[in-house]
Amino acid sequence: VFHHVKSEKLARVGDEEYMFCETPTCPVVYFAASGGLFSVEDMRELVTVKASGDARPLCYCFGFTEGDIREEIARNGQSSASTQVGQLIKEKMCACEIRNPSSACCLGEINRTVKRLSVAEEVGV
Numbered sequence: 001v002f003h004h005v006k007s008e009k010l011a012r013v014g015d016e017e018y019m020f021c022e023t024p025t026c027p028v029v030y031f032a033a034s035g036g037l038f039s040v041e042d043m044r045e046l047v048t049v050k051a052s053g054d055a056r057p058l059c060y061c062f063g064f065t066e067g068d069i070r071e072e073i074a075r076n077g078q079s080s081a082s083t084q085v086g087q088l089i090k091e092k093m094c095a096c097e098i099r100n101p102s103s104a105c106c107l108g109e110i111n112r113t114v115k116r117l118s119v120a121e122e123v124g125v
Contacts, residue, residue, distance in 0.1 A: 004029075004030075004045070005043060006042055009038065012036065014036070016032040016036055022102070026050075027041075029047050043101065048101075048102070048106075048109055053067075058110050059081070059110060060096070061096060061099050066117070069081055069110070069113055073114070079117075082110050085106065085110055086107060094106075
């Protein structure tokens with residue numbers, strides 16, 4: 001939580017354990033058993049599961065966005081993002097547990113997005 005909330009919200013973090021809300025339509029990003037919470041407006045950056053469109057971040061370590069994937073698929077008919085990120089993960093260059101607000105590895109989300117955008121490109125959506 002500390003790495004993701006805006007600086008003016010840091011005093012509210014405290015020692016509580018926060019959980020991540022994965023519901024896309026919910027504005028809450030982090031919540032604690034005591035009732036403490038942080039919303040999308042409290043975050044320093046967009047949160048993948050809470051965002052949409054080309055600015056939607058897919059990889060916090062290496063900077064891939066949904067727009068990057070869309071452009072690459074339109075230009076080349078495919079995306080190399082999964083391969084690139086996979087290689088960087090093997091080289092131990094990622095820090096998802098710190099950089100990603102969900103603390104999860106981004107590769108699954110990149111793969112899902114590449115698949116979704118590839119299908120959309122094929123059908124002309």
